[in-house]
Amino acid sequence: MVLKVNDQGIIETGNWCSITPVRGVEKLAVGKTPEQVPKIASRVCGICPIAHNLAATEAMEASIKCEIPKDAKALRNILQLANRLHSIALHDILILPDLYIPGTETKINPFTAEEPVRTVAKRIQRLREIGQTIGQIAGGDCIHPRNTRIGGMYRNCSEQAKTKMYDLAKEGLVLAKAQMDFMIAVLRNYQARESVDVGGMKVPLPKTLGYHNQGYMATHAFYGSSSLDECPTWDINRFKEVRPWDWYMGEMEVSLEEPRYPVGGTTKIGTKVNPQMEACTGIPMYDGQPVEVGPRARLATYKNYDEKGTVGQNIAREMEYTDSLYEMIDQIDALDTCGKVVADFIPDGDGSLGWATNEAPRGCDAHIARVKDWKVQYFSMLVPTTWNFATCSAALTGAPWQLAEVIMRGYDPCVSCATHMIVLDEDNKVVAQKLIQ
């Protein structure tokens, strides 16, 4: 992440890029069978394999024009929502250290054994367990699901397993409501502060933290869409990708250090960086502009949610806690455990272009595929964080540089490679670089 700041340390330009090696995987997929590619896709990321597995599977099905049985769709929906439940809980752990225990100046350490945080941490862990257990039942495995297949699912679940999922979802609903209320309370407490502490520095908190005007893109409140749908909610013709060279700044040099910045201070003076050259993903655009994807995009599109900024984004994510469980209970209710879960006929593919979007916890995960004679000819993944890179970059403008990571965490970024944060002064010299990983 490269930031150009003014004399007051306020960000004028944000540049957040990734060096995630996604393109290599897409080339690797060419020539493989459609069954192999979702397995490969689920390994590009350690945090959201379920979303990539489902999106890749459905992109293949879209290309070969294979409709799956309704009970297979129900199982995939349950798996999807279980993944979302687990992921929101994981994100709570990510952002809690930024927030304060209300009425105190103590920041929340989610790993402390002290109350009241301990109770919250246990609730988060239980929600994660519930999400993973339901995901394991529906998807065959809670990390890299192995029950999904081209044409549906390998097997339906038993009536006993359905009851187990239902019981867990009901338990999760009570916990999720309590967790949502807690998180919204501490987020509102943070929002009301005049300043916050970052590594011992008192940093003014702008009321417009994380604001941007880039617009939202969401394809479904819970699941996604595909080119097989009667009324698809994503249009591949409105998407285009530009080169990072056209978007990011060129070579810079760090000219200031801030040793108090957690954890371990910023990067040493003199370090050279070049986001223009280091970025290895394109900049995806929808209707010619970067867009925000994720919980707020879904709530804005399907519920008219309208709170801007980082706090609004985090609150939208918390509101998806109970939404995902109510929908999950409906999907479990609808599941016929005696129903077939594999399509009667699975075509080999005629080379048609197909796409599928999956509304992953972090946002729209769009996969595009072309399959002919049971071989993949083309495969592309537009993952949520790739969509959000340029939007988050815009959202950084106007914030103190010390709060750049707070804004970034609002997007729940999933970047599997190292990301660097750099601060520039008025002469475009880099004044700080933070190694996030």
Next chain:
Amino acid sequence: MMQSEIVIVGCGNPLFGDDGFGPAVIEEMEKLILPDNVTIQDGGAGAPHFIFNFLDPEVTKKLVVVDISDFNAKPGSISKISGDTLKPGAYIDPHSWDGVDQLCRISAKIDTTVVMCQPAKAIKKGDADVEIGLSEDVKNAIPKAIQVILETIGVDYGTTINLQKEGSQRGAAETCGHQER
């Protein structure tokens, strides 16, 4: 409950050559009939984020982690170490969890063993060369690794008989409460 008394997790990413050893071992172990108190899990690339939810110190007595490690041996060599001997890493943030750090914390409460295989070439963090498939030496080490794992958890699956020294490991399964096969 998801938690079992014995948890075996294979870590690594099959997209990066020999790093896929852990998941490959788990794939082979899925063909075995194991006692009900044993859970095997393909932790894949996300093990540090996900796998600790499978562990409850009140239920889980034994954890076996299967991974590759560069310990200057011949490619395909298998070794195992106790979790007590691991050195903690640095906590950065919840999206950059270092699994070793957490293993150190948990090994005080759960008997932890790491079964390691020497890869054909050392893989460093940040390597981006995508290459599917294990090297021949590492692929051939899978049966040996499974033998070591079964010996570690005290399951006599036939293949482990010759490995077990007199009086060793058979009691381990009893202390973990599983029924001897």
